[in-house]
Amino acid sequence: MAGRIKILAIAATLMAVVSCGKKGEPVIELRYDENISLDYHEVIEAYSKLADHYSRAELFEMGMTDVGKPLHLFMISGNRIFDPETIKRRGKSILLINNGIHSGEPVGIDASIEFAMEVLQDKEGVGRVLENTVIAIIPLYNIGGSLNRSRFYRLNQDGPIYKGARRNARNLDLNRDFVKKDSRNAFSFAEIFHYLDPDVFLDTHTTNGSDHQFTMTLIPTMHQKLPTGMDSFFREEMVASLYERMNNETPWGMVPYVQTAGRRGIRSGITAFNDHPYYSTGYTVLFNTFGFMTENLVHKPFPDRVRSTLDFMRFLAAYTNENSRKITELRREGIEYTKTKKSFVLDWSLDRTSYDNILFKGYETEQVRSPITNRLTTHYHYDRKWSDTIPFYNYFTPRIEVEAPDAYIIPHAWGDITERMIANGVEVHYLERDTVINVESILVSNPQYSQRPTQGRFLINNANFDKEFGARQFYRGDAVIYVNQRSNNYIVHMLEPEAPASFFRWGFFTSSLEGGEFFSIWGFESHAYDMLQDSEELRELFERRMEQDEDFANDPVAQLQFIYDQVPQSDVITSSNIYPVARLISGR
Numbered sequence: 001m002a003g004r005i006k007i008l009a010i011a012a013t014l015m016a017v018v019s020c021g022k023k024g025e026p027v028i029e030l031r032y033d034e035n036i037s038l039d040y041h042e043v044i045e046a047y048s049k050l051a052d053h054y055s056r057a058e059l060f061e062m063g064m065t066d067v068g069k070p071l072h073l074f075m076i077s078g079n080r081i082f083d084p085e086t087i088k089r090r091g092k093s094i095l096l097i098n099n100g101i102h103s104g105e106p107v108g109i110d111a112s113i114e115f116a117m118e119v120l121q122d123k124e125g126v127g128r129v130l131e132n133t134v135i136a137i138i139p140l141y142n143i144g145g146s147l148n149r150s151r152f153y154r155l156n157q158d159g160p161i162y163k164g165a166r167r168n169a170r171n172l173d174l175n176r177d178f179v180k181k182d183s184r185n186a187f188s189f190a191e192i193f194h195y196l197d198p199d200v201f202l203d204t205h206t207t208n209g210s211d212h213q214f215t216m217t218l219i220p221t222m223h224q225k226l227p228t229g230m231d232s233f234f235r236e237e238m239v240a241s242l243y244e245r246m247n248n249e250t251p252w253g254m255v256p257y258v259q260t261a262g263r264r265g266i267r268s269g270i271t272a273f274n275d276h277p278y279y280s281t282g283y284t285v286l287f288n289t290f291g292f293m294t295e296n297l298v299h300k301p302f303p304d305r306v307r308s309t310l311d312f313m314r315f316l317a318a319y320t321n322e323n324s325r326k327i328t329e330l331r332r333e334g335i336e337y338t339k340t341k342k343s344f345v346l347d348w349s350l351d352r353t354s355y356d357n358i359l360f361k362g363y364e365t366e367q368v369r370s371p372i373t374n375r376l377t378t379h380y381h382y383d384r385k386w387s388d389t390i391p392f393y394n395y396f397t398p399r400i401e402v403e404a405p406d407a408y409i410i411p412h413a414w415g416d417i418t419e420r421m422i423a424n425g426v427e428v429h430y431l432e433r434d435t436v437i438n439v440e441s442i443l444v445s446n447p448q449y450s451q452r453p454t455q456g457r458f459l460i461n462n463a464n465f466d467k468e469f470g471a472r473q474f475y476r477g478d479a480v481i482y483v484n485q486r487s488n489n490y491i492v493h494m495l496e497p498e499a500p501a502s503f504f505r506w507g508f509f510t511s512s513l514e515g516g517e518f519f520s521i522w523g524f525e526s527h528a529y530d531m532l533q534d535s536e537e538l539r540e541l542f543e544r545r546m547e548q549d550e551d552f553a554n555d556p557v558a559q560l561q562f563i564y565d566q567v568p569q570s571d572v573i574t575s576s577n578i579y580p581v582a583r584l585i586s587g588r
């Protein structure tokens, strides 16, 4: 029920900024050919004009961002229906495009405005994509970053002249924040995402790395994270078709995002990207959305990067429209499967024994000494092009797999976790009275903390986890989350502490590991004396240790600690090494 109330609440907060048609085509001046990307105010003005003029377009304010300005959502719907539930009931698919998450990589900001204009003006038949698909665009996600512009950001990038900052107003990288949600932006993104429940998702970027004969590289979500039917359709049909069109119908070309597989550089092959849930597509695949990150090359001129992104948008929208029925059906089946899923792969290892062959086109390179730093650096011979078939390692094997419990219990004290569950469409029940329940607990030992913060948090890189079954006290208001929901992947990936993007890893539960119960040596001395007097067994243990261990015999605090450790420890241990979230397993 919580899920439905949530969606109604969102619908009520929807506010059309501008609507209704007017006479005369709106004038929107894109300046990417002059090496200029529109700024935040110009972007919102452009979409306002479009929404003002075309009845098939609407601009909505959807939640807040860290800088204090609202996140906008622009929608184009052929039959002027903007309510996602009605859109879905009529069998249409939804494509969501996110831009400017790294606002120094603004290609998609400008490309999306042009794409929206083309669709609305039906330029060269592009408007056909509205037959079966509704287009939704987040014009600019990292508003705080884009308001903070400089000529000197991303100096390794060929334009635009002024670029926004990578991080947002709270100095967070929003492309690491999708699941943990330390930013208001991430909460608002979740609001949009779960409101629309898009079938297809695109997040637009620019790389930081190497140069090749391609302008565009692509990170499709890791196909094996999708349920079986979706997986094969995605890899064999959808992604394959996009590569084919980008390579055959445009001057840009497109290959997978380049991560080299071996020492011989690109000729040894490239590897697929494991998009963990804190990345955009790693987040959207948790909810069975077909996701893509475009990464065009940092070395290519800004106008070419915008145009190649625009071409990808055209092809993705056209494919979604032409295959709308199949896409929505596969998703429906995938979501049903996810609801009943019991076993979850939490992380993967690259399989170095199986690969696809792809055609790669590069430039010959040479390692030369930099005249500035004397460092060995890659020099590209742009006049010496090469092309060859290389392996693309695109398959993974499960590295960590768990059987999910029937439910998790999140104590009331960890309400920040429950809040994030609700933001992700998770249905939450609450205990109605204080009660003792038999549960499986995870015992944490030897946690290894990162030495430096990452995204404002000290990560727990490693720990030992053991399981124990037994009675635990819970209280009225503790949250019970059943693993029988469409958000199952989010629930398990975030609550199983071993998972790479879990709340535990991000340090949400660090205080639970700090202990806190102790004895004061000043007050404890006389109690220790009484304890030794009262127990012959303890007295013998103590005396033997004193005789056998010289260091111990010379360390009064260690002696008191030894005696303290002999008191029944169950209560003390309970509060210091049990992972707070409990696993509820029926029939045990």
Ligand SMILES: [Zn+2]
Pocket: 102, 105, 204, 205, 206
């Ligand atoms: Zn980026």
